[in-house]
Amino acid sequence: HEWHAWLRALPKAELHLHIEGTLEPEMMFELAGRNGIVLPYADVQAVRDAYQFTDLQSFLDLYYAGAGVLVTEQDFYDLTMAYLRHAQADGVVHAELMFDPQTHTQRGIALETVFAGLARALREARDTLGISSYLLLSFLRHLSEDEAFATLEAALPLREAYADLWIGIGLDSSERGNPPEKFARVYGRCAELGFRLVAHAGEEGPPAYVRSALDTLKVARIDHGVRSSEDPALLQDLIRRRVPLTVCPLSNLKLGVVHHLRNHNLAKLLRAGAVVTVNSDDPAYFGGYVLDNYIASADALDLSRDELVTLAANSLKASFLPPAEQAGLL
Ligand code: ADE
Ligand code: ZN
Numbered sequence: 001h002e003w004h005a006w007l008r009a010l011p012k013a014e015l016h017l018h019i020e021g022t023l024e025p026e027m028m029f030e031l032a033g034r035n036g037i038v039l040p041y042a043d044v045q046a047v048r049d050a051y052q053f054t055d056l057q058s059f060l061d062l063y064y065a066g067a068g069v070l071v072t073e074q075d076f077y078d079l080t081m082a083y084l085r086h087a088q089a090d091g092v093v094h095a096e097l098m099f100d101p102q103t104h105t106q107r108g109i110a111l112e113t114v115f116a117g118l119a120r121a122l123r124e125a126r127d128t129l130g131i132s133s134y135l136l137l138s139f140l141r142h143l144s145e146d147e148a149f150a151t152l153e154a155a156l157p158l159r160e161a162y163a164d165l166w167i168g169i170g171l172d173s174s175e176r177g178n179p180p181e182k183f184a185r186v187y188g189r190c191a192e193l194g195f196r197l198v199a200h201a202g203e204e205g206p207p208a209y210v211r212s213a214l215d216t217l218k219v220a221r222i223d224h225g226v227r228s229s230e231d232p233a234l235l236q237d238l239i240r241r242r243v244p245l246t247v248c249p250l251s252n253l254k255l256g257v258v259h260h261l262r263n264h265n266l267a268k269l270l271r272a273g274a275v276v277t278v279n280s281d282d283p284a285y286f287g288g289y290v291l292d293n294y295i296a297s298a299d300a301l302d303l304s305r306d307e308l309v310t311l312a313a314n315s316l317k318a319s320f321l322p323p324a325e326q327a328g329l330l
Pocket of ligand 2: 018200281
C-alpha cells in the first residue's frame with residue numbers, strides 16, 4: 001500500500017511504550033537460554049498461543065513472568081536495541097520509554113544493571129539510528145506508596161549519571177482498585193525534584209481516576225485516558241487544557257477495553273479536539289508496533305491523511321522534548 005510508506009515516513013514520537021512489553025518470544029527463549037532459566041513453554045509458538053488476554057490483569061501476569069528472563073546489563077541492552085530498530089523502521093524519531101524497576105529489583109536485579117543496559121542502547125541509538133529518547137521510571141500501582149518511595153530513593157543516586165535520559169515518572173500496572181491518589185505524596189516529591197509526570201488512567205479504571213491523575217498527581221499527560229469520554233466535563237477540561245492522551249489502540253483491543261477497533265473512540269476524541277497520540281504500549285504482547293497501530297486505526301476508523309498528520313504531529317508536540325527540538329523534527 002502506497003499510503004503505508006507515506007505513513008511510515010511521517011516523523012513521529014512514541015510516548016507510551018513499556019520496554020518490558022517489547023520482549024518478543026524469540027528473545028525470551030534466547031535470554032532464558034543464556035541465563036539458565038527454564039520457561040514453562042515448549043517453544044515460541046506456545047508462548048504466542050498463551051497470549052489470549054481477557055483483561056489487563058490476565059496480561060500483566062504473563063508480562064511480569066516474561067520479564068523474569070532479563071538478568072544482565074546485556075539483556076536490557078539487547079531488549080532496548082531490538083525495540084529501537086523496530087521504532088526506526090516505523091518512522092519513530094523520538095521515544096519516551098517507560099520501565100518498571102520494581103519488576104526487576106524484586107527479583108534481586110540491581111537498579112544500576114537496568115539503567116546501564118537501557119542507557120547504553122538509547123545512547124548508541126542516538127548516534128547510529130538517529131532516534132532521541134527519554135526514560136520514564138514507572139511505579140507499580142499494585143504495590144504500596146512506601147515501596148514507590150523506596151524505589152525513588154534507590155534510583156536518585158543514579159540520576160546524575162543518567163540525566164540526559166531519565167526525565168520523568170510514570171504509574172502503571174493494575175489500575176482498578178489502585179487510584180492515582182494512592183501515590184499523591186510520592187508524585188508531589190517527584191514534582192519537587194523536577195521530574196516530568198505521567199500516569200496511566202482511564203484504561204480500565206473510571207473517568208474519576210483521570211480526574212485524580214490530573215488534579216492530585218498533576219500529570220502533564222494521561223496514558224490511555226480513553227474512558228474520559230464517559231465524563232463530558234472531564235473531556236472538555238482535557239481539551240481546554242490540551243492534556244495529551246497517549247492512546248494505544250491494539251492494546252485496548254487485546255485487553256478487551258474495546259471489542260472491535262471500529263468501536264474505538266480515538267477518532268471521536270481527536271475530532272472533538274483532544275490531543276490524541278497513537279502508541280504501542282506492549283508491542284510484543286499485543287501484536288503490533290506503532291506503525292501497525294496507526295494503520296489498524298486508520299483502516300478501522302477511516303482516518304483521513306490530515307488526521308494522520310495531526311496524530312503524528314501531536315506525538316512530537318506532546319513529547320517532553322524542548323520546543324526547539326520538537327520544531328526541528330516536525
Ligand atoms: N504495564 C504494561 N502495560 C500496561 C498497561 N497497558 N496498563 C497498565 N500497566 C501496564
Ligand atoms: Zn501502558
